[in-house]
Amino acid sequence: MAAQLEGSNGVPGGEAGFGADMAAGLEALRGIGDVEIAPTLKDAVYREDKLVLYRYRPLEGEASRTLQSKRIPLLICYALVNRPYMLDLQEDRSLIRGLLRRGIDVYLIDWGMPDGADRYLELDDYINRYLHHCVSHVAAAHGAEKVNLLGVCQGGTFSLCYAATHPERVQNLVTMVTPVDFRTPDNLLSKWVQGVDVDELVRVSGNISGELLNYVFLSLMPFRLLGQKYAGIGDIAHDPVQLRNFLRMEKWIFDSPDQAGEAFRQFITWFYRENRLVTDTLTLGPCPVHLRNVTMPVLNVYATQDHLVPPAASTVLKDLVGTPDYTPYAFNGGHIGIYVSGRAQKDLPAVISDWLRSRS
């Protein structure tokens, strides 16, 4: 669709400046080499099928671990879409390091990369089996009945479902950029999927490829995400640190797992099309999911400029949960900025840890 740049003689400053900046940026990328991600040390403490549960090591040695072990641990449930290392992308962009620094014992679920053998995994498997087993493992390891649960994006939706069906296992619930109402008027993704025959799509395609999902996400804002972002490389050409940050983000964005077909079909149908959380009609396996059963304290963190999970899709939670202890927190940023922006590093770990500590 893009035509070639033409007819620009007489440009103030010349096109050469813009073009030269981009060329310099690309040239600088050539010399960057490898980038490291997920720098914080962690141990695999539980495995099931492709799932791996990690426990992060404390940043300040065993004394911190002793301190941590006396507190209820925090289990982070990330989305199936994208990889969870976004929460520990690099040392100075790591929600997990921020939480560790505040003495929180952090566990993280890595769902793994589904393949053809996983195509019939259901949401019931992810929530009532995998997530439940992780909660049980973490609780048992700490001699506790309950854990603190933090769900991110789709993982927040899963965490809500889990907390509603197993309220006795969740001490406190934190949801981050979590969709609850999937039919808000500003939800473009939701509008697009309404007419898609997802049953046939999954029947024919099996698992849904991560590449396909990437294209869908990029096409939500194609000018910015396919154009401006890369044109901006010229602006950071002189700064290897920023170039490495850029490359880490690129890796995360496009390192996308395929989606287990049946779970994807259920998620699109039950959440995006039928909005069952809001209509109170969701059942996972044998368990009806009623958000009014979410009776533990809830901290709901949402992003005010989120183009994937519009604020209204998340804030409706207040009216649906059964807890009297509901705390909303509006982060001034977007769906990605809430993980990696400087403000996020400064604010969110403190907000979450303070909120948890006051309820421990």
Place this chain on the structure above:
Amino acid sequence: MSSTGGPAGDWVHAWIEGQKTAFAKWSGERQPAGVPGIKSISELFAPALAAAQSALGAGAARGMPGSLGLLWGGQGAAATGAATGTWGIPGVGPLREQQAAAQAMASALADVERLSLEMAGTLARIHADTLDLLARRAAEQANQGKPVEDVKALYDLWIDCGEVTYAKVAHSDAYCRLQADLCNSGVRFQAAERQQMERWLKLLDLPTRAEVNTLNLRIRDLQRRLESAMARTPTAPKASLQKPAKKPVTARAAPVRAKRTSRLKS
């Protein structure tokens, strides 16, 4: 207003007009149906169809064993039918099922082609509308004494205009419908392709995806029955189906090291 030429300044005006001209040239030379510069899928597939027609004709099929020869012969006949205008005739005789399957695939492909062209037209309109909005915005800025000063600023303004124009279209019912129809037609084509492929695989006694799916479902069913049975057995360890962590947590457990990306290709 700029002191020279167009309302947004000579160079901005010239750049936008240049873009419009380039776009018109790029899109206008080959669009009898009013769709810019997109080669039809039939055109793209033409050489392959011709080759298939040649290779899969009755002559080629004669060398194949048993029903496989009939099948490939049928494909050749279907391709020949497509070329000679008999494609739409309902299948009859021993090859009618193969012909019907091939016709279904062709029908799905035709839908994909039609909807792809419609989508291309929609995207072309977005591009054109973006340039119009860019011209208006640039003029507005110039009138407010804040003219676009360099190419980067113009580019960023173009991005803003593009997103505004695109969002308006992307949220519309018509676009949502078109995108869904395009997706659904692509899936129908893929399904028809797979049906053909699975028929061939069965003739060669090779495993098919449908068979693997059946096995997957049976394994899942068995796993659930086993879990259910074990849950009812008081002596059974609850987590016996769960694999223990490969690396038990000990003070000496080797930490998971930071991952490394593969070296960037230059």
